[in-house]
Each structure stands twice: as structure tokens, then as C-alpha cells.
Amino acid sequence: MCCGLKRALLTLLPSLRAYAFCLTLDRWHADALVHSSLVEIWSKHQGERGHALKIAAFSVVRHQFLRQGIVDPISPTLGGQRVPEGEDVFRTRFMRLPRTAREALSLTEVWGFTMGQAAEICGCDQETIGRRVTMVYRDLTSQISRPFPFDLIKINRSRGPGVSCAAWV
Incomplete structure (x- = not known):
């Protein structure tokens, strides 16, 4: 056992x-x-x-x-940095998101939990998770002219996390 x-x-x-x-x-x-x-x-x-x-x-x-009681580490100093290229754009924008939004996106898109399972983990309604994910999509795509390649954050099940927050650990 x-x-x-x-x-x-x-x-x-x-x-x-x-x-x-x-x-x-x-x-x-x-x-x-x-x-x-x-x-x-x-x-x-x-x-x-x-x-x-x-x-x-x-x-x-x-x-x-x-x-x-770890304080949400969103740093206002990120705003003064130059805009990074490629995957760094996603990382910078991801780090600027509120913790609850990062959490919702990570659970549903990176680790493949359903909205219901993510809601169970977070202790909130399924609709709340849906709103958070929708807000993240809107925020991450609002400042770019072409659609953001969200497939970058999917997990390759055979190799583990790919270009996701998991790659930064």
C-alpha cells in the first residue's frame, strides 16, 4: 500500500x-x-x-x-521592463496575473483538470473557475495582434510540462 x-x-x-x-x-x-x-x-x-x-x-x-500566508508576489516593478520576445511574453504576462487567475489557468490548461475538478481544488464554484480562465485568455490576448498560442502551455503527457510555468521551476 x-x-x-x-x-x-x-x-x-x-x-x-x-x-x-x-x-x-x-x-x-x-x-x-x-x-x-x-x-x-x-x-x-x-x-x-x-x-x-x-x-x-x-x-x-x-x-x-x-x-x-505567503503574499501574492505580483511585482509592480515588472511594468518598467522592456517587452520580452516569444515565450518570455507569456511568462511576463503570466507572472502579472493575480494568483487566482494563474491558479485557474494552470489547473485547467496545464494539468488538464476539468472546470469542476479545478473548482473542487480551489474550493469555489465551477463558474468562478470558468470566469477566471476567460479573464486570463482575454488579458493574455488583449495586447497582441495575433491569437496567443495557448497550445504552448499544454502538457506533453509523455515528457511532462513543456513551455509552461513548470518549465521555470
Whole structure:
């Protein structure tokens, strides 16, 4: 039983770390957040398997983040920097988003949760997640003349996260 949970958590670890980074935008805080979350996941969710464990693990990371009171790290200093090229445009805009918007986009587009599952993780209505994702799409595409290539943020299931916030961890 423990070996299966250990293997499942090791498989989830890169995604949990990337999700924590999306919440904190700081590698050190993300690692500390995942570390403290793993203890809770291990002790409280031993009977969970598959997708239920994945939802529970992401929920624990989010709740640990909220309990630790880590301040949303959106920095006003980003506004004075030159506009980066290519993938850096997405990264800069992503980092400027409010935490709740980064979270909604990450859960639905990067990790492939449904709106309902993302709502369960975030503890809000499915409509709220939908509005947050819609707002993110609108914000990320508002200042560019061509459609933003949102397929850049999808996970390649065989290789793990591609050009997503997971790549920054």
C-alpha cells in the first residue's frame, strides 16, 4: 500500500512543484510548500488512488499555501521592463496575473483538470473557475495582434510540462 502511494507521489512531485511555483512565483517557497504538503498528503490521503489522489494532492498544496500566508508576489516593478520576445511574453504576462487567475489557468490548461475538478481544488464554484480562465485568455490576448498560442502551455503527457510555468521551476 505504501509503495503504491510513494510511487504515485513521486510521479506527482514535478507537477506539484510546478503548481506551487505558479502560486508563489518563487522556487524556494515552492519547494518548501511542496515539502510541507507531502507530509500532510502522506498522512491523510493513504487510501486515495489515481485521479482522486491527484485532486487531493493539489488541494493540499493550495491549502498549505493559503495557511502559510505567503503574499501574492505580483511585482509592480515588472511594468518598467522592456517587452520580452516569444515565450518570455507569456511568462511576463503570466507572472502579472493575480494568483487566482494563474491558479485557474494552470489547473485547467496545464494539468488538464476539468472546470469542476479545478473548482473542487480551489474550493469555489465551477463558474468562478470558468470566469477566471476567460479573464486570463482575454488579458493574455488583449495586447497582441495575433491569437496567443495557448497550445504552448499544454502538457506533453509523455515528457511532462513543456513551455509552461513548470518549465521555470
